[in-house]
Structure formats: C-alpha cells, structure tokens
Amino acid sequence: MFPLVERLYEALFARYGEQRWWPSKSGAAWEIVAGAVLTQNCAWRNVEKALGNLASLGVDTPQRLLALPLGALREAIRPAGFFMQKSLYLQEAARFHIGHAAAFSTPCAAAELHARRARLLRVRGVGRETADSILLYAFNHPIFVIDAYTRRVAERHLRIPRAATLPYDALQAIFMRNLPNDTRLYNEYHALIVRQCKDTCRKQTCGCAWLQIL
DNA sequence: GACCAGGCACATC
DNA sequence: GATGTGCATGGT
Numbered sequence: 001m002f003p004l005v006e007r008l009y010e011a012l013f014a015r016y017g018e019q020r021w022w023p024s025k026s027g028a029a030w031e032i033v034a035g036a037v038l039t040q041n042c043a044w045r046n047v048e049k050a051l052g053n054l055a056s057l058g059v060d061t062p063q064r065l066l067a068l069p070l071g072a073l074r075e076a077i078r079p080a081g082f083f084m085q086k087s088l089y090l091q092e093a094a095r096f097h098i099g100h101a102a103a104f105s106t107p108c109a110a111a112e113l114h115a116r117r118a119r120l121l122r123v124r125g126v127g128r129e130t131a132d133s134i135l136l137y138a139f140n141h142p143i144f145v146i147d148a149y150t151r152r153v154a155e156r157h158l159r160i161p162r163a164a165t166l167p168y169d170a171l172q173a174i175f176m177r178n179l180p181n182d183t184r185l186y187n188e189y190h191a192l193i194v195r196q197c198k199d200t201c202r203k204q205t206c207g208c209a210w211l212q213i214l
Numbered sequence: 215g216a217c218c219a220g221g222c223a224c225a226t227c
Numbered sequence: 228g229a230t231g232t233g234c235a236t237g238g239t
Contacts, residue, residue, distance in 0.1 A: 040221040046237060047220095081236040085222080127222050145218045169228080194220065218239085226231085 004158045005178035007214055009185065012192035016199075019191035021097040022137040026054045029105065030062050032138040033097055038080045039088050042143070051077035062094035089125025096123045104139045110159050128168045136190070142183040144175045145190045157214060 021043070024031045024081065031051065038047040053076035060063050074087045104116055113135070122132040129147070135141040146168050154163035154171060163171060179185060 036220090039219090041219065041226090041234085042221085042236075043219045043238070045219095049237090054229060079236060081219090082234050085235080089222085125222065129221065133220080145220085149220060165229095190220090197220090216239105220238095222234090226232090227229090 002158060002174060002178045003214060005175055006180060008153070008157055009044075009179070009189045009192070011214055012196055013076075013188065016192055016195050019195060021187060021191035022133075026060070028060075029095075029101055029138040030097055033059070033062075033093050033134050034065070034090060037093050037125055037135070038077060038086060040082070040086070040125075041132065042081050045078045046081065050077040053077065053079070062097040065090060065094045066098075066166040068083055085125070088139070092124045093126065096120070103137075104135075108141070113143065116141070117143070136183065136186055140183050142186055143182050144172050144179070144186045146172050146175070147190075147194075149194050150175075150190065152197060154191050 022032045022035065024035050034054070035047055035051060038050050043067075054060070055066070057068065057069055057072070057076060059076070068076075072085060073090065074083045077083050077086055077090070082087060100119070108116070117131055117135060120126050120134060121128070126134070132143050132145045137143055137144045150170065151164050151166075154160040154174075160166070160174060161169070168172075175189075179189070
C-alpha cells in the first residue's frame with residue numbers, strides 16, 4: 001500500500017539514530033501525561049518552563065497537583081498558554097492517573113488497548129493525539145501518534161493523499177497497517193519525525209523543498 | 215506586528 | 228462527519 005512508510009523510518013533512523021523519547025526529565029509516567037496535556041498547541045520549550053515551575057513547587061505527582069490551589073497551578077503553567085483550560089485538564093488527568101495508571105501500565109491485547117484508549121478519551125482535555133501519546137510514551141503500548149509534524153511528513157515525503165486533512169484515525173490506520181506492531185518502533189518513528197521537521201523546516205505552511213531522504 | 219507552536223471542546227450544519 | 232471558533236503564551 002504505502003511502502004514508503006517503512007522506508008522513511010529506516011532513512012530517518014539512519015540519519016538521526018535513536019531518539020529515546022519522551023523528552024522529559026524523569027521519564028516518570030505522570031510527567032509524560034502532564035507534558036502531553038501541556039504541549040497541546042504549544043511549543044515544547046514553553047512546556048518545559050511550565051513543568052519547571054511545577055517542579056520548583058514540589059509538584060511531581062498527581063496527588064500534589066490536586067493539592068495545589070487552582071490559582072497557583074494556573075500561574076505555574078502560564079508559560080504553556082491556555083492556562084485557564086489546561087489547569088482544569090491537568091486536574092482531570094491527575095484524577096485519571098491516580099485511578100488508572102497502574103492498570104494501564106500492564107501489557108494487553110489489541111481489544112483491551114482499544115478499550116483503554118476509549119477510556120482515556122473520556123477524560124476532559126484528552127483528545128486522540130494526547131491519548132495516543134500517553135498510551136505510547138507513558139504506558140508503552142503499540143499505538144502510533146499522529147500530530148501536525150506527522151501530517152506534514154505524510155504529505156511531503158510519503159505522498160499520502162490529503163494527509164493534512166485526513167481524519168486522525170484514518171491517517172493513523174495507514175501508518176499502523178504499513179508498519180510492524182512494535183511499541184519501540186512507533187516510539188522512535190514519531191520522535192524521528194519531529195526531529196526531521198525541526199531540523200529542516202519549521203513552518204507548516206512553508207512550501208520549501210525538503211531534503212530528499214528517500 | 216504577524217505568524218507559528220507536538221490540540222481540544224463545543225456549537226453548528 | 229466536516230467545519231468554524233475560542234482559548235493564551237513566548238519565540239521568530
């Protein structure tokens with residue numbers, strides 16, 4: 001179907017090597033969940049400021065985040081933008097994490113993974129991309145993340161028709177049908193796509209010719 | 215000063 | 228199911 005999907009992974013890996021995402025400090029599941037919420041429509045450097053503010057307040061667990069007054073939470077995450085809604089989203093995510101993180105960390109079959117994704121999508125502030133980022137990077141499940149970078153790469157390098165506007169699940173299915181079901185590979189591939197985009201051309205609207213890597 | 219950044223909820227058609 | 232709008236900060 002789209003043999004370029006796998007070839008692009010090989011090309012990116014050959015160029016950049018192992019990325020070892022998620023790019024948070026501790027690697028703790030909760031920090032990944034919080035980062036996934038904070039990075040919505042926001043540059044990662046600003047997420048780091050917000051996470052740094054929380055860390056300096058001693059907030060490194062979902063319990064401590066819920067213990068923080070809402071006003072203090074909002075001030076801490078202000079650099080990441082949309083702080084009024086993201087503060088509430090973080091509280092929802094914290095409650096979810098306290099209740100479900102242990103169960104979500106266990107390996108599971110495809111049907112159960114689908115059920116866990118559906119459960120995550122019921123958390124206010126968690127859409128498809130955030131849910132998949134959490135499942136892949138916080139809980140190590142084999143699911144492919146579609147984001148703005150992925151759409152750009154799909155359109156420009158993989159020549160997937162209308163990749164920029166294809167529904168999320170449809171584009172995700174294309175990637176997953178053309179790759180082995182492998183958590184490690186999905187993890188690295190998405191990280192490599194982000195690396196490639198940041199390395200070559202920053203803007204979504206930029207029409208410059210990218211480096212020919214296939 | 216305009217444009218952009220690893221989206222999401224909600225309303226509307 | 229597809230499309231439009233509000234949300235907010237910080238870098239280029």
